[in-house]
Amino acid sequence: MFVYLKKLFAMFLTVLLVLLITFVTFEIIPGNPALSRLGVDAQESQYEALAAELGLNDPLEIRLSRWLKGLFTGDLGISMRYSVPVSELILDRLPVTISLAVMALVLIVLIGIPLGIVSAKYGERLPGILITLISQIGMAIPSFWSGIILIYIFGIVLRWVSPGGFVPWSQDAYGAFKSLILPAVAIALPSIASIIRYTRNSIMDQMKNDYVQLALSKGLNLNSVLLRHVLKNALIPIITVLGMIAANILGGSIVIEQVFTLPGVGRLLINAITTRDLPLVQGMVLYIAFIIVVINFFIDIIYTVIDPRIRLVQRG
Amino acid sequence: MNCENESLIEIKDLKIGFKTPEKILHAVKGISLEVRKREIVGIVGESGCGKTVTALSIMRLLPDNTIVTGNINFSGINLLSLKEDETREIRGRDISMVFQDSLSSLNPLMKVGRQIDENLMIHTSLDNRDRLSEVLDIMDKVGLPDPEQTYEKYPHELSGGMRQRIAISIAIVCNPDLIIADEPTTALDVTVQAQILELLRKINRESNSSIVFISHNLGVIREVCSKVYVMYAGHIVERAPAETLFTNPGHPYTMGLIKALPKLESKGKELFDIRGRVPSIADLTQGCPFEPRCDYSFERCKKEFPDLKKIDSDHEVRCFLAGGIL
Ligand SMILES: Nc1ncnc2c1ncn2[C@@H]1O[C@H](COP(=O)(O)OP(=O)(O)O)[C@@H](O)[C@H]1O
Ligand SMILES: [Mg+2]
Numbered sequence: 001m002f003v004y005l006k007k008l009f010a011m012f013l014t015v016l017l018v019l020l021i022t023f024v025t026f027e028i029i030p031g032n033p034a035l036s037r038l039g040v041d042a043q044e045s046q047y048e049a050l051a052a053e054l055g056l057n058d059p060l061e062i063r064l065s066r067w068l069k070g071l072f073t074g075d076l077g078i079s080m081r082y083s084v085p086v087s088e089l090i091l092d093r094l095p096v097t098i099s100l101a102v103m104a105l106v107l108i109v110l111i112g113i114p115l116g117i118v119s120a121k122y123g124e125r126l127p128g129i130l131i132t133l134i135s136q137i138g139m140a141i142p143s144f145w146s147g148i149i150l151i152y153i154f155g156i157v158l159r160w161v162s163p164g165g166f167v168p169w170s171q172d173a174y175g176a177f178k179s180l181i182l183p184a185v186a187i188a189l190p191s192i193a194s195i196i197r198y199t200r201n202s203i204m205d206q207m208k209n210d211y212v213q214l215a216l217s218k219g220l221n222l223n224s225v226l227l228r229h230v231l232k233n234a235l236i237p238i239i240t241v242l243g244m245i246a247a248n249i250l251g252g253s254i255v256i257e258q259v260f261t262l263p264g265v266g267r268l269l270i271n272a273i274t275t276r277d278l279p280l281v282q283g284m285v286l287y288i289a290f291i292i293v294v295i296n297f298f299i300d301i302i303y304t305v306i307d308p309r310i311r312l313v314q315r316g
Numbered sequence: 317m318n319c320e321n322e323s324l325i326e327i328k329d330l331k332i333g334f335k336t337p338e339k340i341l342h343a344v345k346g347i348s349l350e351v352r353k354r355e356i357v358g359i360v361g362e363s364g365c366g367k368t369v370t371a372l373s374i375m376r377l378l379p380d381n382t383i384v385t386g387n388i389n390f391s392g393i394n395l396l397s398l399k400e401d402e403t404r405e406i407r408g409r410d411i412s413m414v415f416q417d418s419l420s421s422l423n424p425l426m427k428v429g430r431q432i433d434e435n436l437m438i439h440t441s442l443d444n445r446d447r448l449s450e451v452l453d454i455m456d457k458v459g460l461p462d463p464e465q466t467y468e469k470y471p472h473e474l475s476g477g478m479r480q481r482i483a484i485s486i487a488i489v490c491n492p493d494l495i496i497a498d499e500p501t502t503a504l505d506v507t508v509q510a511q512i513l514e515l516l517r518k519i520n521r522e523s524n525s526s527i528v529f530i531s532h533n534l535g536v537i538r539e540v541c542s543k544v545y546v547m548y549a550g551h552i553v554e555r556a557p558a559e560t561l562f563t564n565p566g567h568p569y570t571m572g573l574i575k576a577l578p579k580l581e582s583k584g585k586e587l588f589d590i591r592g593r594v595p596s597i598a599d600l601t602q603g604c605p606f607e608p609r610c611d612y613s614f615e616r617c618k619k620e621f622p623d624l625k626k627i628d629s630d631h632e633v634r635c636f637l638a639g640g641i642l
């Protein structure tokens with residue numbers, strides 16, 4: 001538990017530092033939220049009124065203390081661009097992002113891990129080499145490109161799904177699924193490729209261990225040795241990478257959301273930055289930090305479930 | 317009594333080579349050995365002499381890039397000509413193996429009881445309850461305290477000696493004809509080592525299992541084996557009953573191994589070591605492979621490879637001088 005508290009404290013300090021850097025960066029870079037909201041054609045008086053309303057004219061120390069107060073009272077503040085609470089904006093975008101993440105992760109696990117196992121089983125023989133080669137290509141393809149190709153094939157040529165846009169789950173579950181499956185695939189593809197490689201390497205590393213020889217010497221066949229003994233031992237690095245992938249996807253898939261015109265957190269973040277919407281950017285920073293803490297927490301739990309030796313270290 | 321002399325496994329002219337891009341490197345260069353029913357046979361030699369590779373060839377566990385020739389006759393079948401699925405039926409049921417390091421040879425993430433149980437799952441049709449009582453029985457037999465509780469433990473929660481007892485349980489649970497123990501006590505301290513040796517002797521006495529006992533330590537070999545093969549650089553250089561080997565060693569290498577044993581009276585004095593090192597499998601010599609390290613070598617040893625010479629009814633030595641001035 002103590003280990004965990006220490007980790008949380010380190011995480012807290014990191015987030016604080018990131019928020020501070022964001023604040024300072026926004027002081028330095030040109031442009032401000034009032035200007036970006038009104039556009040360059042706006043009149044001086046209009047601008048002055050909005051700037052005063054948003055508190056942009058207050059001196060630095062006032063704004064800093066206001067910001068800190070908000071931070072410690074848990075109030076994320078009001079978006080300067082949209083004039084609604086930041087928390088509301090982020091919560092609004094979460095269904096899309098979480099749905100995408102869950103669907104993509106399911107694809108990554110269900111396709112990546114089995115293919116990795118098969119590829120490891122055949123080692124340097126043809127099927128193993130072939131899978132490695134294909135996954136290498138998969139890793140090199142940028143997801144916006146595979147996204148466009150997917151839209152072209154399934155949306156335009158085959159017309160199985162309507163390309164772009166999002167239908168809420170509560171309104172039409174099947175429609176929601178259809179609107180998210182292509183972007184989920186596009187997000188998953190490069191990660192599937194890298195999970196194949198991690199799985200293959202981790203399993204092939206494990207295959208060198210003595211316990212594999214003992215398992216074989218019992219009369220188990222290679223498949224059983226792989227599934228009953230090796231896979232679990234190989235899982236720790238795979239879980240670690242899966243966690244990183246999950247954090248990445250939940251942090252918003254900027255490119256894919258753009259290509260498929262989906263209202264996810266990725267586009268929200270981009271908008272927040274381009275409109276100099278400091279409260280919103282900071283809300284996003286907190287959101288991403290939260291995601292990382294939660295995922296790390298679950299990964300640590302999964303580790304201890306997989307490996308009894310890790311449990312021992314943490315208790316001690 | 318007749319069965320005492322019946323052969324269980326007979327290896328003839330076994331050669332083991334590893335394919336490399338340029339050529340085949342031979343780790344075992346034509347060895348022949350025999351294990352009779354209920355016998356404990358030792359294979360001794362320094363590290364790198366080919367003992368483990370020989371054991372793995374019997375189990376058919378060598379990697380794909382290995383070329384194995386010769387004949388391993390096990391109760392009438394040549395193990396080397398078996399198909400993959402046929403070897404799996406023999407592994408763990410008729411022949412089983414105990415590895416050197418029980419910490420790395422047991423699966424760290426599986427309860428030790430289940431690791432024993434797995435053998436029964438593969439080779440018997442017993443149901444869960446019968447298998448469990450069988451496993452607990454075996455654990456009790458090998459001297460593990462509190463079998464029910466130990467069953468639930470993971471390898472890292474047990475001591476080295478307890479782990480090796482688990483490894484032995486795995487090896488004997490299907491009552492095999494042959495147990496190959498590859499340096500089973502090397503990783504253990506002396507007291508635990510003695511207990512494990514006693515356990516192996518007990519298993520040999522009480523069941524029908526023959527044991528091939530592999531070690532680099534002639535002292536340990538002497539305690540358990542009736543017959544010993546001395547291996548050097550992929551060759552058998554001497555074969556003799558264990559006691560004969562000590563009272564009347566025939567090969568300079570064997571003499572060196574005996575001399576290198578720590579003795580009580582020499583405590584504190586510097587230990588003897590055979591000078592030089594075991595040649596790598598890439599070194600090719602024409603003559604006797606031990607020649608560079610041998611105190612008795614002469615011209616002929618450099619050019620000619622000695623045959624295995626019978627100097628007594630059950631004593632063979634691969635040395636030109638054997639039976640003569642040595
Ligand atoms: N898979 C392998 N590929 C190449 N060489 C090997 C392989 N396994 C063992 N060897 C070599 O074969 C020789 C005999 O090894 P080994 O049987 O492990 O010796 P021992 O058990 O007597 O210490 C050593 O020189 C070792 O380097
Ligand atoms: Mg060895």
